[in-house]
Amino acid sequence: MLDSVWEWILLFIILLSVFSLIGCIYALNHAKKVIRKDIQFDLETVRRRSHFVFISDLHLNMKLVPWNNIFDIIVDADPEYVLVGGDLSSTLESVPLAHDFMAELAKRVNVPIYLVFGNHDHNLFDEKKVGASFITREGYAASIEKLSNNIRVLHNEIIDLGDVMLAALEDYRTCTVNISELSLKWAQEAEKKNKPLILLTHNPDSVRFMCENAQQMKHVAVISGHTHGGQIRTPFNIEYTLIRHDVLPKEGVAYGMHNYKGINLYISSGLGCSALPMRYKSTAEVVVIDVI
Numbered sequence: 001m002l003d004s005v006w007e008w009i010l011l012f013i014i015l016l017s018v019f020s021l022i023g024c025i026y027a028l029n030h031a032k033k034v035i036r037k038d039i040q041f042d043l044e045t046v047r048r049r050s051h052f053v054f055i056s057d058l059h060l061n062m063k064l065v066p067w068n069n070i071f072d073i074i075v076d077a078d079p080e081y082v083l084v085g086g087d088l089s090s091t092l093e094s095v096p097l098a099h100d101f102m103a104e105l106a107k108r109v110n111v112p113i114y115l116v117f118g119n120h121d122h123n124l125f126d127e128k129k130v131g132a133s134f135i136t137r138e139g140y141a142a143s144i145e146k147l148s149n150n151i152r153v154l155h156n157e158i159i160d161l162g163d164v165m166l167a168a169l170e171d172y173r174t175c176t177v178n179i180s181e182l183s184l185k186w187a188q189e190a191e192k193k194n195k196p197l198i199l200l201t202h203n204p205d206s207v208r209f210m211c212e213n214a215q216q217m218k219h220v221a222v223i224s225g226h227t228h229g230g231q232i233r234t235p236f237n238i239e240y241t242l243i244r245h246d247v248l249p250k251e252g253v254a255y256g257m258h259n260y261k262g263i264n265l266y267i268s269s270g271l272g273c274s275a276l277p278m279r280y281k282s283t284a285e286v287v288v289i290d291v292i
């Protein structure tokens with residue numbers, strides 16, 4: 001029997017420590033797990049089913065999910081092409097890892113790979129953030145494209161993939177273009193060709209500037225990452241309300257399939273972690289997408 005208040009406090013601290021330790025071990029292990037997530041976009045103007053894979057937020061400086069597990073899911077999905085949603089690495093030191101991953105991916109899948117940069121990639125282009133050894137966006141893109149003829153880094157551009165159009169919008173936080181105008185222009189270009197448009201962009205907050213044109217964007221699917229699905233989900237969504245500055249998660253739009261004010265949107269939980277190598281109530285995923 002515990003006799004004093006101090007003994008009760010000591011017991012409470014011991015129990016709290018044990019539960020915290022168990023929680024940390026679980027979260028560390030869970031960050032190493034990856035699942036295949038199958039989704040469909042039912043868009044107008046589809047001529048033929050388009051089947052592709054989307055991965056995002058690799059954060060290779062924290063090597064958690066075994067690469068082979070990622071590649072096995074992608075190869076098994078047998079995609080026509082692979083989209084990469086940015087945040088390859090968060091540090092200059094891990095850029096070689098980003099190169100290794102992209103080179104290995106290109107070797108394994110042997111289909112076109114299209115990549116757009118995220119906010120963590122952009123940090124590497126900023127001397128104020130990473131010092132004098134910063135790299136340029138153009139230089140980094142060229143070094144990745146040099147790894148394989150199948151890799152292309154896209155930046156505020158639209159390309160025709162045959163049955164679908166693919167557009168890539170630069171990261172919201174460093175965006176230098178008018179998102180509303182450019183996304184509408186892309187949507188109109190795809191509509192003229194009677195094709196659906198896949199709009200790849202790292203941060204889903206960009207969608208807020210597309211809503212005003214939602215009526216003209218019914219054939220558009222926006223695909224993004226960035227939120228890590230919360231990564232470590234906390235009571236009252238503290239990760240979104242207090243820590244992150246993003247707008248959509250504060251509105252409850254942080255992961256999965258949404259129709260955000262008329263815009264078709266999928267937000268992936270990504271593959272890697274930032275800040276802490278842990279996940280709780282959020283699992284790393286390879287997204288296999290069919291546009292039907």
Ligand SMILES: [Fe+2]
Pocket residue numbers: 057059087118120226227228270274
């Ligand atoms: Fe990220």
